[in-house]
Amino acid sequence: MELFSFSEMSLDHVPSYASVTSKPNWSHLTNTVGPGLVEQLQTSLDLAQQLQIFSMAAGKVLPLTAIEMHTAVGVFSAAGSYPAEHEYRSMLLLNDQCLAELVYQSEVQISPLQQRRLLELETQWLFPLRNALVVTRLQQLALKDTLTGLGNRRFFDDSFAKAVQFSERKQQPCALILLDLDNFKAVNDHHGHHAGDEVLLAVADAMRNTLRVSDNLFRFGGDEFAVLLTSEDAASAELVAHRLVKAISQHHTCDKFGVSASAGLAQLVELEDCKSLFNRADSALYQAKQAGKNLVRQSAKTTATVAELAKA
Numbered sequence: 214m215e216l217f218s219f220s221e222m223s224l225d226h227v228p229s230y231a232s233v234t235s236k237p238n239w240s241h242l243t244n245t246v247g248p249g250l251v252e253q254l255q256t257s258l259d260l261a262q263q264l265q266i267f268s269m270a271a272g273k274v275l276p277l278t279a280i281e282m283h284t285a286v287g288v289f290s291a292a293g294s295y296p297a298e299h300e301y302r303s304m305l306l307l308n309d310q311c312l313a314e315l316v317y318q319s320e321v322q323i324s325p326l327q328q329r330r331l332l333e334l335e336t337q338w339l340f341p342l343r344n345a346l347v348v349t350r351l352q353q354l355a356l357k358d359t360l361t362g363l364g365n366r367r368f369f370d371d372s373f374a375k376a377v378q379f380s381e382r383k384q385q386p387c388a389l390i391l392l393d394l395d396n397f398k399a400v401n402d403h404h405g406h407h408a409g410d411e412v413l414l415a416v417a418d419a420m421r422n423t424l425r426v427s428d429n430l431f432r433f434g435g436d437e438f439a440v441l442l443t444s445e446d447a448a449s450a451e452l453v454a455h456r457l458v459k460a461i462s463q464h465h466t467c468d469k470f471g472v473s474a475s476a477g478l479a480q481l482v483e484l485e486d487c488k489s490l491f492n493r494a495d496s497a498l499y500q501a502k503q504a505g506k507n508l509v510r511q512s513a514k515t516t517a518t519v520a521e522l523a524k525a
């Protein structure tokens with residue numbers, strides 16, 4: 214069965230948005246396992262928090278070591294989950310749609326009676342879960358570039374500020390790579406906008422395939438992209454930048470249209486702010502373009518450079 218999918222999600226799929234957000238009538242639901250679960254679940258629209266609330270109730274039915282929830286908007290694990298020998302899977306269905314699949318793990322065999330009691334709990338979760346799924350998906354859509362599915366500029370600004378703050382507090386490395394495609398305008402001019410979009414999708418694919426995690430990839434619009442690296446990933450940022458540039462130029466679609474990418478890289482230095490780090494990566498990108506394109510240039514990682522840029 215298909216997971217509750219938002220792929221073509223518009224609010225038309227939901228009978229009425231009001232019906233999703235307004236309080237449903239719970240009277241038909243059995244509440245034999247413990248009062249208050251529905252109310253507790255309704256206090257949050259955060260999927261991870263709802264899973265946590267649910268897992269506490271489920272833990273009273275039997276000793277569980279893990280609960281994992283698979284949804285169309287991601288996979289979530291209850292805090293402290295660890296694998297065990299016995300597994301039980303259950304689909305959370307609402308109006309013939311699968312909202313989620315739950316995977317329970319336990320050191321002991323899960324009996325039919327316990328399965329039934331878990332089902333009673335799951336039933337109480339259906340409406341709060343659907344609400345949280347809708348909200349999460351809308352939040353995701355607001356932060357994603359519609360063409361490539363990468364994070365958009367808004368998401369970047371937010372993530373960038375958080376990453377810089379985190380790195381300064383923890384004294385950990387943080388690096389920013391800005392990429393701009395080379396000769397992209399010619400694709401639009403000679404082959405049409407559709408071919409241009411195909412190239413942008415290919416670039417996003419090449420970038421995703423190059424990096425371990427893709428939630429730090431962004432498209433600013435046009436042919437500009439950014440990669441935000443923190444902790445140990447930031448230490449190997451130069452290597453990553455070279456890999457990205459190579460992966461883009463070697464992607465068969467980019468190769469077909471003669472498109473490559475130039476990259477500018479900057480590593481955060483002590484007491485530096487977002488603006489300065491961004492400006493240094495941007496200057497390095499400019500240098501890569503000037504030096505002949507399809508290249509990586511790195512901003513000198515010195516506080517003197519930062520001071521000079523701040524003065525400029």
Ligand SMILES: Nc1nc2c(ncn2[C@@H]2O[C@H](COP(=O)(O)OP(=O)(O)OP(=O)(O)O)[C@@H](O)[C@H]2O)c(=O)[nH]1
Pocket residue numbers: 360393394395396397398399401405406407408409410413434435436
């Ligand atoms: N197909 C497509 N084109 C876009 C999109 N957004 C912006 N563009 C086009 O992207 C092009 C960007 O132009 P430039 O960066 O100046 O072109 P370039 O040829 O890459 O220039 P260099 O960086 O000097 O190599 C313009 O032609 C825009 O119209 C989009 O979403 N889809």
